[in-house]
Amino acid sequence: xxxxxxxxxxxxxxxxxxxxxxxxxxxxxxxxxxxxxxxxxxxxxxxxxxxxxxxxxxxxxxxxxxxxxxxxxxxxxxxxxxxxxxxxxxxxxxxxxxxxxxxxxxxxxxxxxxxxxxxxxxxxxxxxxxxxxxxxxxxxxxxxxxxxxxxxxxxxxxxxxxxxxxxxxxxxxxxxxxxxxxxxxxxxxxxxxxxxxxxxxxxxxxxxxxxxxxxxxxxxxxxxxxxxxxxxxxxxxxxxxxxxxxxxxxxxxxxxxxxxxxxxxxxxxxxxxxxxxxxxxxxxxxxxxxxxxxxxxxxxxxxxxxxxxx
Amino acid sequence: xxxxxxxxxxxxxxxxxxxxxxxxxxxxxxxxxxxxxxxxxxxxxxxxxxxxxxxxxxxxxxxxxxxxxxxxxxxxxxxxxxxxxxxxxxxxxxxxxxxxxxxxxxxxxxxxxxxxxxxxxxxxxxxxxxxxxxxxxxxxxxxxxxxxxxxxxxxxxxxxxxxxxxxxxxxxxxxxxxxxxxxxxxxxxxxxxxxxxxxxxxxxxxxxxxxxxxxxxxxxxxxxxxxxxxxxxxxxxxxxxxxxxxxxxxxxxxxxxxxxxxxxxxxxxxxxxxxxxxxxxxxxxxxxxxxxxxxxxxxxxxxxxxxxxxxxxxxxxxxxxxxxxxxxxxxxxxxxxxxxxxxxxxxxxxxxxxxxxxxxxxxxxxxxxxxxxxxxxxxxxxxxxxxxxxxxxxxxxxxxxxxxxxxxxxxxxxxxxxxxxxxxxxxxxxxxxxxxxxxxxxxxxxxxxxxxxxxxxxxxxxxxxxxxxxxxxxxxxxxxxxxxxxxxxxxxxxxxxxxxxxxxxxx
Numbered sequence: 001x002x003x004x005x006x007x008x009x010x011x012x013x014x015x016x017x018x019x020x021x022x023x024x025x026x027x028x029x030x031x032x033x034x035x036x037x038x039x040x041x042x043x044x045x046x047x048x049x050x051x052x053x054x055x056x057x058x059x060x061x062x063x064x065x066x067x068x069x070x071x072x073x074x075x076x077x078x079x080x081x082x083x084x085x086x087x088x089x090x091x092x093x094x095x096x097x098x099x100x101x102x103x104x105x106x107x108x109x110x111x112x113x114x115x116x117x118x119x120x121x122x123x124x125x126x127x128x129x130x131x132x133x134x135x136x137x138x139x140x141x142x143x144x145x146x147x148x149x150x151x152x153x154x155x156x157x158x159x160x161x162x163x164x165x166x167x168x169x170x171x172x173x174x175x176x177x178x179x180x181x182x183x184x185x186x187x188x189x190x191x192x193x194x195x196x197x198x199x200x201x202x203x204x205x206x207x208x209x210x211x212x213x214x215x216x217x218x219x220x221x222x223x224x225x226x227x228x229x230x231x232x233x234x235x236x237x238x239x240x241x242x243x244x245x246x247x248x249x250x251x252x253x254x255x256x257x258x259x260x261x262x263x264x265x266x267x268x269x270x271x272x273x274x275x276x277x278x279x280x281x282x283x284x285x286x287x288x289x290x291x292x293x294x295x296x297x298x299x300x301x302x303x304x305x306x307x308x309x310x
Numbered sequence: 311x312x313x314x315x316x317x318x319x320x321x322x323x324x325x326x327x328x329x330x331x332x333x334x335x336x337x338x339x340x341x342x343x344x345x346x347x348x349x350x351x352x353x354x355x356x357x358x359x360x361x362x363x364x365x366x367x368x369x370x371x372x373x374x375x376x377x378x379x380x381x382x383x384x385x386x387x388x389x390x391x392x393x394x395x396x397x398x399x400x401x402x403x404x405x406x407x408x409x410x411x412x413x414x415x416x417x418x419x420x421x422x423x424x425x426x427x428x429x430x431x432x433x434x435x436x437x438x439x440x441x442x443x444x445x446x447x448x449x450x451x452x453x454x455x456x457x458x459x460x461x462x463x464x465x466x467x468x469x470x471x472x473x474x475x476x477x478x479x480x481x482x483x484x485x486x487x488x489x490x491x492x493x494x495x496x497x498x499x500x501x502x503x504x505x506x507x508x509x510x511x512x513x514x515x516x517x518x519x520x521x522x523x524x525x526x527x528x529x530x531x532x533x534x535x536x537x538x539x540x541x542x543x544x545x546x547x548x549x550x551x552x553x554x555x556x557x558x559x560x561x562x563x564x565x566x567x568x569x570x571x572x573x574x575x576x577x578x579x580x581x582x583x584x585x586x587x588x589x590x591x592x593x594x595x596x597x598x599x600x601x602x603x604x605x606x607x608x609x610x611x612x613x614x615x616x617x618x619x620x621x622x623x624x625x626x627x628x629x630x631x632x633x634x635x636x637x638x639x640x641x642x643x644x645x646x647x648x649x650x651x652x653x654x655x656x657x658x659x660x661x662x663x664x665x666x667x668x669x670x671x672x673x674x675x676x677x678x679x680x681x682x683x684x685x686x687x688x689x690x691x692x693x694x695x696x697x698x699x700x701x702x703x704x705x706x707x708x709x710x711x712x713x714x715x716x717x718x719x720x721x722x723x724x725x726x727x728x729x730x731x732x733x734x735x736x737x738x739x740x741x742x743x744x745x746x747x748x749x750x751x752x753x754x755x756x757x758x759x760x761x762x763x764x765x766x767x768x769x770x771x772x773x774x775x776x777x778x779x780x781x782x783x784x785x786x787x788x789x790x791x792x793x794x795x796x797x798x799x800x801x802x803x804x805x806x807x808x809x810x811x812x813x814x815x816x817x
Contacts, residue, residue: 168409168412171404171405172405175402175405176401178400179401180402183384183414184384185413297404
């Protein structure tokens with residue numbers, strides 16, 4: 001066993017890359033849950049984003065168009081969920097689970113003809129002199145544009161929820177849809193918009209996997225990333241900054257276990273690969289035992305159906 | 311006819327199976343306090359929702375300040391100068407005061423300016439409020455202040471108040487009336503909905519009475535008696551519950567040093583509560599909602615286990631007994647929330663009767679349900695308590711509030727409790743059903759049971775209880791004999807009087 005092969009700078013850099021898909025999906029789901037909707041279909045929306053982004057960019061030769069396709073694909077699948085739960089008032093948990101199963105199946109069907117194809121390459125963003133800072137440059141400033149976009153999105157969502165009028169309305173709808181309705185706000189429209197945003201973010205996260213991180217299409221390639229994103233939203237107690245911490249923590253464990261495998265740590269590989277998931281479960285257990293804080297922060301109307309009185 | 315601010319002409323609104331409003335007309339003058347009177351289900355709420363743009367009328371016209379008025383949404387109502395304080399507050403507990411106020415305004419100023427205006431208006435009207443506090447931490451009176459200030463910031467011409475005093479202490483009601491009188495003096499018209507007739511007599515210039523969706527009379531409250539207005543509302547003469555005098559017997563339930571954690575993040579835990587109730591006696595427990603009522607009921611019914619020694623039933627420690635064991639001993643309870651707590655909404659009345667009556671009525675044998683006995687028990691409840699329903703197979707959800715409440719209370723009373731605990735037995739129940747429930751509780755006590763009535767309706771508590779105690783912030787005051795207790799003293803017992811005085815009361 002030789003731990004010296006693990007280079008902290010490389011580790012940090014690959015941590016950011018590993019965490020980005022989860023971060024994107026989680027920040028989208030945070031907005032959805034803040035509006036009072038529990039969408040368990042994150043996994044399905046991610047994989048649809050992965051396959052539609054992949055298909056579009058292979059066919060057009062443009063990675064940018066691929067990401068646009070992923071955003072549209074994720075949002076469209078999310079709107080299926082939105083119409084089911086908000087307009088037709090079907091059960092949110094069941095619809096979300098169905099969305100995941102449906103997304104996994106549909107993506108496998110679409111992805112059939114793209115199995116052995118390579119996508120167009122993505123260059124890293126050149127940040128000029130910043131990238132040349134020893135150590136730090138390699139860690140922070142030699143990434144692709146999506147990594148920075150995901151960070152900007154976290155900041156944007158934080159500012160939107162905290163400072164903007166629409167953010168206030170979104171939080172109000174999630175706190176008490178009856179009160180928001182009594183004040184004349186369109187609960188269903190606000191929620192549909194939030195659901196579409198969540199789907200778009202999940203789709204983007206999925207495409208990041210298939211176009212940059214892997215980059216290749218394989219069936220079921222999200223491998224539970226959507227479920228981890230859901231867990232991170234709870235872990236963060238619905239705070240954008242903590243979503244960032246949670247996603248990077250998970251990304252860190254995921255990357256570290258790969259490095260430990262490479263360094264030849266004498267633990268069966270299976271234990272190492274299950275470690276990120278085990279840690280997610282542990283974190284969730286710890287969060288839910290300290291009932292006070294996370295219970296206090298959950299949107300009060302999360303998961304409750306809203307039926308507008310005529 | 312002098313000038314008219316709002317004229318409502320022939321409004322009709324039909325829901326499937328019910329005519330909520332049938333050709334309703336009335337008018338309000340500027341600076342008038344106009345009452346809408348009627349029982350639950352008379353159509354008051356639907357009517358004001360149409361005025362506020364939440365519900366669209368099927369037919370009829372409205373005129374506001376001399377021009378036709380057809381609000382498409384609350385936004386357009388607010389733009390015209392009509393604001394509303396809701397019965398169940400339209401507030402968001404996890405947001406702060408300023409955010410809550412901003413949500414109810416059309417063009418809110420930036421938060422910092424808004425916070426300053428909240429302080430200014432609060433000071434001008436004697437309603438001090440800190441803009442940064444979370445609404446979930448505020449008392450009911452303070453929450454209502456948030457709603458009122460939200461309305462005042464928009465300089466309304468007409469203020470609608472839907473049962474504003476149902477959650478306030480008597481002192482808080484006085485402060486509210488003071489504010490409303492000042493608004494009236496400044497020319498603001500107020501549409502005031504309530505079924506508390508004494509308040510309407512004190513405050514309102516005119517009253518429109520609704521019954522079953524129709525206007526049945528217009529009166530001048532100060533010239534009427536409470537009884538005559540009540541009879542206009544109900545459409546028949548009213549019976550007042552009669553009390554059979556008796557002397558209380560031995561102590562049945564004895565509670566000492568009872569502390570319970572809050573049931574929800576914004577709930578109130580119980581702190582060192584002590585009480586005792588004797589057979590043949592009704593102990594009334596008053597207090598504003600959210601001061602530990604739910605927690606007290608849960609601790610007494612057995613939903614929450616408590617430490618050994620805190621609860622003694624006929625002298626035996628029952629603190630760690632669950633609800634079923636307590637029921638077996640004869641300690642029964644009926645919680646406040648009818649649908650979802652006291653009764654399962656989608657189950658039939660037979661099934662609901664079975665759920666609490668299984669032990670004492672022998673409705674279960676060798677692990678199997680005895681359907682015939684359960685059905686017979688449900689039928690007995692229905693006939694003894696005049697529950698209006700097609701039969702015991704109807705779902706609990708299909709009953710009106712008053713009928714379901716009669717069923718829920720009747721179900722416990724027919725199990726011959728040694729001690730019955732009820733929370734809000736007549737909340738949202740029409741006057742006739744409320745009178746029947748109170749009479750049943752009085753009869754139960756007269757037959758030798760100990761009864762604890764937790765309620766926010768002070769008139770009810772004064773009417774039926776022998777002793778009165780008040781919950782405030784999770785603490786229970788000492789119980790006092792009701793005979794000779796004045797409303798002022800009750801208000802002081804309910805506490806909070808110290809932080810309720812208007813900011814400029816000294817001036």
